[in-house]
Amino acid sequence: xxxxxxxxxxxxxxxxxxxxxxxxxxxxxxxxxxxxxxxxxxxxxxxxxxxxxxxxxxxxxxxxxxxxxxxxxxxxxxxxxxxxxxxxxxxxxxxxxxxxxxxxxxxxxxxxxxxxxxxxxxxxxxxxxxxxxxxxxxxxxxxxxxxxxxxxxxxx
Amino acid sequence: xxxxxxxxxxxxxxxxxxxxxxxxxxxxxxxxxxxxxxxxxxxxxxxxxxxxxxxxxxxxxxxxxxxxxxxxxxxxxxxxxxxxxxxxxxxxxxxxxxxxxxxxxxxxxxxxxxxxxxxxxxxxxxxxxxxxxxxxxxxxxxxxxxxxxxx
Numbered sequence: 001x002x003x004x005x006x007x008x009x010x011x012x013x014x015x016x017x018x019x020x021x022x023x024x025x026x027x028x029x030x031x032x033x034x035x036x037x038x039x040x041x042x043x044x045x046x047x048x049x050x051x052x053x054x055x056x057x058x059x060x061x062x063x064x065x066x067x068x069x070x071x072x073x074x075x076x077x078x079x080x081x082x083x084x085x086x087x088x089x090x091x092x093x094x095x096x097x098x099x100x101x102x103x104x105x106x107x108x109x110x111x112x113x114x115x116x117x118x119x120x121x122x123x124x125x126x127x128x129x130x131x132x133x134x135x136x137x138x139x140x141x142x143x144x145x146x147x148x149x150x151x152x153x154x155x156x
Numbered sequence: 157x158x159x160x161x162x163x164x165x166x167x168x169x170x171x172x173x174x175x176x177x178x179x180x181x182x183x184x185x186x187x188x189x190x191x192x193x194x195x196x197x198x199x200x201x202x203x204x205x206x207x208x209x210x211x212x213x214x215x216x217x218x219x220x221x222x223x224x225x226x227x228x229x230x231x232x233x234x235x236x237x238x239x240x241x242x243x244x245x246x247x248x249x250x251x252x253x254x255x256x257x258x259x260x261x262x263x264x265x266x267x268x269x270x271x272x273x274x275x276x277x278x279x280x281x282x283x284x285x286x287x288x289x290x291x292x293x294x295x296x297x298x299x300x301x302x303x304x305x306x307x
Contacts, residue, residue, distance in 0.1 A: 018194040019299075026176050026300065055210055055257060116258050117251040120212075150231035151180055152298050154212050156257035 024049055024151040026057070031145045035065050036074040036094075037133040038059040041081055045078055045087070046126035046149055053080065054149035059095045059110030061143045063102040068138030070099040076111055078120040078128035087126045089114050099134070099141060110145055120155065172223050174199055174303040176207065181219035183214045186224045186244075186293045187284040195228060195299055196237075203230075203271045204239055204301040209260025211244040211295045213252040218291030220249040225301055228279035237277050240264055249285070249293050260297060273306035 001030035029046050046054050076093055079086035079148040126147075134141050179196050196204050197199075223243055229236035241262040248258030261279075285293050 002307070019181050019196060022178040022180055022298070026178065057208070116248045117253060117256050119253040120255045120257065122255075136227070150210070150300055151296070152178070152180060152210065152212055152257075152296075154296065155183065155214050 006142075020106060022052075022151055022153070024052060026148065026150050029147050029149070030062070031128070033067075033142050033144045034130065035133075036130065036141045037135070037139060039130050039133050041129045041131075043128040043130070044125050045128045045145065045147060048123050048125045050123055052151040052153050053122050053124075054087070054126060055120075055152050056113040057150050058147040059108050059112075059148070060146045061098075062103045062146055063094075063099070063105055063106045063108060063141075063143045065140060065142040066099055066102050068136055070096045070134050070136040070139050070141065072096070072135040073099070073112045074130050074134040074141075075132040076128060076130050078111070078126050079114065080124035080126050081119065084127050084129050086114050086118045086120065090131065094143065110147070120136050120154065122148055135156070138155055174202060176300065176302050178298055178300045180212070180298040181296050183294045183296055184281070186281065186295055187286070187291070189284050191280040191282075193279045193281070194276050195279045195297060196301060198274050198276045199303060201254075201273050201305055202303040202305050203273050204237065205304055206261075206299060207302050208300045209238075210298045211248070211258040211260050212298060213244065213249060213254050213256045213258060213293070213295050215254055215292060215294040216249050216252040218287050218289030220246045220285055220291060220293060222246075222285040222286045223249070224281050224285040225283040226253060226279060226281050228261065228277050230275035230277055231270065234278050234280050236271060240282065244293075244295065251286075260299065265273055271306065
């Protein structure tokens with residue numbers, strides 16, 4: 001602590017590790033509105049920030065338009081690795097129940113996070129793929145994905 | 157309540173001067189007992205509230221059989237921001253492909269917690285992680301906090 005009794009603040013204070021303020025705040029990103037009935041590859045979900053990687057905090061789908069009935073959800077995955085799976089692994093989302101109950105504009109649960117143990121990659125954007133489109137009866141489904149990330153750093 | 161335009165009047169409480177913030181430590185050898193790690197600096201007039209926490213696993217080898225025990229706070233006992241708890245989890249260390257992550261220190265706060273403004277949050281590793289094989293674990297701790305004013 002300094003002579004005022006405050007902490008010395010961000011920075012390296014001496015023989016034991018001390019905290020530094022992350023340069024980037026918690027952030028939300030929103031994808032464009034997507035036709036979730038169509039497979040689409042290479043949607044940039046979170047941009048790269050030099051020296052940092054984003055940690056998944058939460059996701060939500062923003063349902064812009066829905067009609068008909070969804071019988072099978074879209075399948076999505078996202079990541080900064082080659083397989084696009086270290087942000088959220090391949091999964092079906094949004095659910096039939098949530099889509100069929102939506103009264104747009106509505107917000108429903110999004111994909112869930114990848115396993116803690118997967119390798120993170122600094123300086124790389126998070127890319128999302130819709131590997132299979134949602135299916136249903138007379139289904140029209142347009143939504144965007146909202147993601148909340150915390151930026152962290154690691155040694156490279 | 158609405159104003160004459162039909163809009164809400166908006167926030168009636170004061171804006172907190174400091175936004176939600178994330179701090180991260182330098183890499184720490186979690187196998188060692190280490191007191192006195194400053195994880196959040198003091199902000200005059202404000203008290204930090206722990207919103208979330210994540211370990212960033214920088215190095216892991218061998219098998220962790222017992223996580224380190226950590227605690228943090230602004231008080232003399234260093235336990236009024238998060239009480240003594242064990243993390244990162246054995247599964248996240250033993251299965252890690254660094255850099256990877258693990259759930260951080262618990263947000264469990266003693267209730268009622270006596271808090272004090274103008275003080276840094278100090279963390280202690282009161283027991284180091286133990287394991288088998290060529291066990292080693294080095295990690296950074298990130299903490300995300302909201303600031304609130306002390307009256």
